[in-house]
Amino acid sequence: MEYTVTPHHKFHFNHGDVAIHSAPDSEGKATAYRVNKAVLALNSTVFADMFTLPDADGLHEMDDGVPVVVVTDSEEELSALMQALYEPHTLFSCRFDPETPIRLTPVMKLANKYEMDTIRERAVEAVCRDWPETFEQWARINAEIHSLIDRTPEAAAAVRFARDFNIPSILPAAYYALAHSDRNWHWDSRNVFGNQWRYVRYTRWELLDAIDYKVVLCLRSMLVGKLSNVVSQYTGETNSIPVGPLTVCPSTHSESHATCATGLAEILQRWKENELDLGSMLAEAEGPNPLGLLDQLHRMHTTAEMCGGCKTRLGRHITMYQIALWEQVVLMTETFQEEVQ
Numbered sequence: 001m002e003y004t005v006t007p008h009h010k011f012h013f014n015h016g017d018v019a020i021h022s023a024p025d026s027e028g029k030a031t032a033y034r035v036n037k038a039v040l041a042l043n044s045t046v047f048a049d050m051f052t053l054p055d056a057d058g059l060h061e062m063d064d065g066v067p068v069v070v071v072t073d074s075e076e077e078l079s080a081l082m083q084a085l086y087e088p089h090t091l092f093s094c095r096f097d098p099e100t101p102i103r104l105t106p107v108m109k110l111a112n113k114y115e116m117d118t119i120r121e122r123a124v125e126a127v128c129r130d131w132p133e134t135f136e137q138w139a140r141i142n143a144e145i146h147s148l149i150d151r152t153p154e155a156a157a158a159v160r161f162a163r164d165f166n167i168p169s170i171l172p173a174a175y176y177a178l179a180h181s182d183r184n185w186h187w188d189s190r191n192v193f194g195n196q197w198r199y200v201r202y203t204r205w206e207l208l209d210a211i212d213y214k215v216v217l218c219l220r221s222m223l224v225g226k227l228s229n230v231v232s233q234y235t236g237e238t239n240s241i242p243v244g245p246l247t248v249c250p251s252t253h254s255e256s257h258a259t260c261a262t263g264l265a266e267i268l269q270r271w272k273e274n275e276l277d278l279g280s281m282l283a284e285a286e287g288p289n290p291l292g293l294l295d296q297l298h299r300m301h302t303t304a305e306m307c308g309g310c311k312t313r314l315g316r317h318i319t320m321y322q323i324a325l326w327e328q329v330v331l332m333t334e335t336f337q338e339e340v341q
């Protein structure tokens, strides 16, 4: 097929000593990159081997005085790769950017193909940084995201990236996010609704496959059960705190015991009034988020002063509960992973 070759507007350097020609697009237009053998060879064992062969296939052709390598990769893929090689700061350093997995997908594809281990590692790291592996990381990232309205990682793209490139460590967090995302908030509608709905989690639902949907649905029904456990645990009819150690104030001052009990009752009451209604309302609309609901309980303050021991116990109890929940999310995701393999 006849095609025309146009120099890339950016990655076509006078000092380049090798030309890379992309595959032609549907209109028969290919793109030429003029770059440095040393940079390619340093990052890629495939290119390093190619350049050491005296008369390697594809290097006979010349373009403006330098040898040409014709590849089967698209302009989009090669441009992403050149950006990774020549402008890594623009590609790898954005945190909580919903575009990160999308932008790094062509980079990963070519990094695997040309055996560019460092580039691959940086791309994986850039995606993993936004998705927690442990509950402690989840809590930290969750707190940071709340303060950055427009910079929330997008879970469906992360799931696609994780499954396409075998990075299972980010799946529990991404599936958890999907399990409490409203399926009506589609990624494409984020500009339609404008700033009014900036807090909503928009999702690229079309990137998920049947297995992903199965995980999300199973996770969602498990979390609905957990949500009602969370509620009854702290506001059950029989006892407002059915947790042994929490009911006993460790303070040596006897008058403190009553104050602590009042403080705790007040916290639970306020949580129930402020968050629980909202929590169950959101669970209906979006999906259950027991970790988030427990986070709200953790942040509740009281006017009646509780002793340090009681505050610590309550905080620790909530965290333990959250960690147990997190582990169940991880376990469920892993079970599905095993099924897929």
Ligand SMILES: [Zn+2]
Residues within 6 Å of the ligand: 249, 250, 251, 256, 257, 260, 306, 307, 308, 309, 310, 311
């Ligand atoms: Zn106390």
